[in-house]
Amino acid sequence: MTDTPLLQVTGLTRYFDVSKPWLNRVLEREEKQFLTAAADVDFEIKRGETFALVGESGSGKSTIAKMIVGLVDPSRGRILFDGQEMRFEQGAAMRQLRRRFQMIFQDPFASLNPRWRVGAIIAEPIRTFGIASGADINREVGRLLEVVGLSASDAEKFPHEFSGGQRQRIAIARALSSKPEFIVCDEPTSALDVSVQAQILNLMRDLQDEFGLTYLLISHDLSVVRHMANRIGVLYLGRLVEEADAKRLFTEPQHPYTRMLLDAVPDLALSGRRRKPVTGEIPNPINPPSGCTFHPRCPLVEDICKRKIPEVRTTPTGRAACHLLSENGLVKT
Amino acid sequence: MSGPSENPSDKTPLLSVRDLVVEFPTRRGTLRALDKVSFDIAQGEVLGMVGESGAGKSLTGAAIIGLLEPPGRIAGGEIRLRGERIDNLPREKMRRIRGRRIGMVFQDPLTSLNPLYTVAQQLIETIRTHMDVSEGEARKRAVALLDRVGIPAAARRIDDYPHHFSGGMRQRVVIALALCAEPELVLADEPTTALDVSVQAQIIDVLKEICAERGASVMLITHDMGVIAETADRVAVLYAGRVAEIGPVRDVIQAAEHPYTAGLMGSIPTLTQNAARLTQIPGSMPRLNAIPQGCAFNPRCPKVFDRCRTDRPELIDRDNGRHVSCWLYDAATQQVAHD
Structure with missing residues (x-):
C-alpha cells in the first residue's frame, strides 16, 4: 500500500505517581514521587515486520505495550496507527481503528475468563466489532480454532480443560477473531515450557505469513527475540538505548548496555567464552541516576555521561543513545 | 541393574539415587510422580537436572532432602549420601543432615528468608545450629561469607533485614545461608529463575565458584x-518422572541420543544459529494419570517402533559416560538394524 509505517511512536512517556498519601507527605515533608516507566521512546514498525522490545524487568516494556493498545494512557507523546493518531477517548472513529490491533498476554491462565466457554471467549470480539452474526459466528469460531491448531469442538470446553500451550493458542485465536493487522505480543511464551514455546513461536510465524500480520513482540528472552524479530529495540530504565537490525544487534552490539546484556546470557553454544563479569543491578526507577541512566554500571563511563542524557545517534546498525558513539560505532572498546 | 557408575573402580559417589519411586495416593488411585529415577553425583561435581514443568525435577530434590509434601511419599528405591541411606531416616536425624550436609537454595529468595529477622540473626542461628561456635565467631564467619558471595560492605549490611536487599542480593544471602554450615552437597532449585539475566549470570558465577572452592557438589535443578x-x-x-538421558553436558547438548532430548534442544532458539523454524515436538508431556504404556515418550516420538509401545526401556549404559533410556540403543534393536 503506502510507505507510512503501520505504527509510529514519538516521544512516548509515562510517569506513575507513587507518592505517599497527602497526609504522610505533609507530616514527613516529602515531595511527590514519580516513577518513570517510559521516557521519550520513539520507534516505527513497518507493515509485515516483527519489531521486538527487549529489556530486563522494570525497563518499561509492558508499559509501552499497554500504552499502544490503550490500556494505559501516555503522559506525553504520540502514537500513530496507520497515520491516524490514536486518542482513546474518541468514540466511533477510534472503535474502527481499535478493531485493527489486538494483544496477546503473558499468562494464559489469567487472560481467559474461567467461567466462559472457549467459544464465547473467541466470539466476543466478533460480536463487539460486528464482524459476523448468527450461525456465522460459530462457524468463524470453529475456523479460528482450527487455524491455531485446535479442533472446532473445543469451543464447547472451558479454559481449565486446556494446558498452558493450548490456552495460549486460544488467546491467539481470540486475538485473530477481529481480523487485526497488528498484534502486540507481551511475553507470549515466557510462561510456557521450551517445547511448547517452540510450537507457539512457529504458529505465530505461520500466522504472520498467512495473514500478513505485523507484530510488536515484548520479551526478556534474547534468543526468542532474535529468532522472531526483524528489528529489535533495547530498553533500559524506560529509555530506548539501541535499535538495530535483529541479526546485527547480536553480532555488532553498539551500546555498552546491549553488550553487557549479550555477555550475560547463558548460551547453549558452549563456546567456552569467558564472560565479562556483569556489575551492579538495575537502579530504582523512582530516582534514576542522572545523565545516562546506565552510567553507574557502564564500563566506559566518562564525566559527560553523569551530567547529560545522551541523544540518539545513527550507528552502522541502526541507532543508539550513548555519548561515546560516533558514526562508525563506539569510540573506544 | 544398569545404573550409572556401576564401575567398581569408581569411588563411592557423594550422592547416589537408585530406582527412586515417589507416589501420591489420591482418591482416584495412586499417581506415580517419579518412576525409578537413578543417578549419581560425584564429589565436587555439578549435576544439572532439566525437564519441563511436571517432569519431576523439583520432586527429586524434595525427596532427597526429605521434604516431600504429604501425601507424597517415597514408595521405592534408595538415596545414599556417601554410601549411607538417608531416605528412611527418622525426621530428627534428617533434620540434622539438612542444612548441615545438604544446603538448599530455592527459587524465590524472598520466601527463603524470614522477613522478621535480620540477615545476621538468620545466618548466626544457622551456623550455631550446625556448628559448635561462639556467637562472636559465628558472626565473624557470617560476615566473611557475605563478603565472599559479593555483598558490598558486608560488615554493615549484615544487620539489615531481607527487604533492604534487592532480588539479586537476596539470592546471594540465600547462597550464603546454604553454605554457612559447609555442606557437602548444595541443592539449588531454579536459583536464578526469578532474576533478570544480567543478575542471573552473577549468581551462577558465585554459586559455581564458591562450591568449587569448598569442594561441594551441586545439584542444579532448572x-x-x-x-x-x-x-x-x-x-x-527428566521426562514424565523418568530419566531420559544422563551424560556429560557437552555430549548431551550437542549430540543428544534420546529423541526427547534431541527435540528439546532443537526447540530452543539460540543466539548464534539461524533457523527458519524451530523443531517442534508435537503434543505435550502426559499427565501423571495418563502416562502411556512402554516408553513414556512414545506417542510424541518421531522414531517410535513397536517395542516402545509395550516395554519400558531401562537406562542403557552407552560406555562413554552416557546413559540413555531408549530402545534405539538396545543391543537387540541395533542388531536388527544392522541385519
Missing part, C-alpha cells in the same frame, strides 16, 4: 538449558 550448559558438568534429562 528448566533453562543455557544455565545448565554454562554451569553443569553432567546433565540428567
Whole structure:
C-alpha cells in the first residue's frame, strides 16, 4: 500500500505517581514521587515486520505495550496507527481503528475468563466489532480454532480443560477473531515450557505469513527475540538505548548496555567464552541516576555521561543513545 | 541393574539415587510422580537436572532432602549420601543432615528468608545450629561469607533485614545461608529463575565458584538449558518422572541420543544459529494419570517402533559416560538394524 509505517511512536512517556498519601507527605515533608516507566521512546514498525522490545524487568516494556493498545494512557507523546493518531477517548472513529490491533498476554491462565466457554471467549470480539452474526459466528469460531491448531469442538470446553500451550493458542485465536493487522505480543511464551514455546513461536510465524500480520513482540528472552524479530529495540530504565537490525544487534552490539546484556546470557553454544563479569543491578526507577541512566554500571563511563542524557545517534546498525558513539560505532572498546 | 557408575573402580559417589519411586495416593488411585529415577553425583561435581514443568525435577530434590509434601511419599528405591541411606531416616536425624550436609537454595529468595529477622540473626542461628561456635565467631564467619558471595560492605549490611536487599542480593544471602554450615552437597532449585539475566549470570558465577572452592557438589535443578550448559558438568534429562538421558553436558547438548532430548534442544532458539523454524515436538508431556504404556515418550516420538509401545526401556549404559533410556540403543534393536 503506502510507505507510512503501520505504527509510529514519538516521544512516548509515562510517569506513575507513587507518592505517599497527602497526609504522610505533609507530616514527613516529602515531595511527590514519580516513577518513570517510559521516557521519550520513539520507534516505527513497518507493515509485515516483527519489531521486538527487549529489556530486563522494570525497563518499561509492558508499559509501552499497554500504552499502544490503550490500556494505559501516555503522559506525553504520540502514537500513530496507520497515520491516524490514536486518542482513546474518541468514540466511533477510534472503535474502527481499535478493531485493527489486538494483544496477546503473558499468562494464559489469567487472560481467559474461567467461567466462559472457549467459544464465547473467541466470539466476543466478533460480536463487539460486528464482524459476523448468527450461525456465522460459530462457524468463524470453529475456523479460528482450527487455524491455531485446535479442533472446532473445543469451543464447547472451558479454559481449565486446556494446558498452558493450548490456552495460549486460544488467546491467539481470540486475538485473530477481529481480523487485526497488528498484534502486540507481551511475553507470549515466557510462561510456557521450551517445547511448547517452540510450537507457539512457529504458529505465530505461520500466522504472520498467512495473514500478513505485523507484530510488536515484548520479551526478556534474547534468543526468542532474535529468532522472531526483524528489528529489535533495547530498553533500559524506560529509555530506548539501541535499535538495530535483529541479526546485527547480536553480532555488532553498539551500546555498552546491549553488550553487557549479550555477555550475560547463558548460551547453549558452549563456546567456552569467558564472560565479562556483569556489575551492579538495575537502579530504582523512582530516582534514576542522572545523565545516562546506565552510567553507574557502564564500563566506559566518562564525566559527560553523569551530567547529560545522551541523544540518539545513527550507528552502522541502526541507532543508539550513548555519548561515546560516533558514526562508525563506539569510540573506544 | 544398569545404573550409572556401576564401575567398581569408581569411588563411592557423594550422592547416589537408585530406582527412586515417589507416589501420591489420591482418591482416584495412586499417581506415580517419579518412576525409578537413578543417578549419581560425584564429589565436587555439578549435576544439572532439566525437564519441563511436571517432569519431576523439583520432586527429586524434595525427596532427597526429605521434604516431600504429604501425601507424597517415597514408595521405592534408595538415596545414599556417601554410601549411607538417608531416605528412611527418622525426621530428627534428617533434620540434622539438612542444612548441615545438604544446603538448599530455592527459587524465590524472598520466601527463603524470614522477613522478621535480620540477615545476621538468620545466618548466626544457622551456623550455631550446625556448628559448635561462639556467637562472636559465628558472626565473624557470617560476615566473611557475605563478603565472599559479593555483598558490598558486608560488615554493615549484615544487620539489615531481607527487604533492604534487592532480588539479586537476596539470592546471594540465600547462597550464603546454604553454605554457612559447609555442606557437602548444595541443592539449588531454579536459583536464578526469578532474576533478570544480567543478575542471573552473577549468581551462577558465585554459586559455581564458591562450591568449587569448598569442594561441594551441586545439584542444579532448572528448566533453562543455557544455565545448565554454562554451569553443569553432567546433565540428567527428566521426562514424565523418568530419566531420559544422563551424560556429560557437552555430549548431551550437542549430540543428544534420546529423541526427547534431541527435540528439546532443537526447540530452543539460540543466539548464534539461524533457523527458519524451530523443531517442534508435537503434543505435550502426559499427565501423571495418563502416562502411556512402554516408553513414556512414545506417542510424541518421531522414531517410535513397536517395542516402545509395550516395554519400558531401562537406562542403557552407552560406555562413554552416557546413559540413555531408549530402545534405539538396545543391543537387540541395533542388531536388527544392522541385519
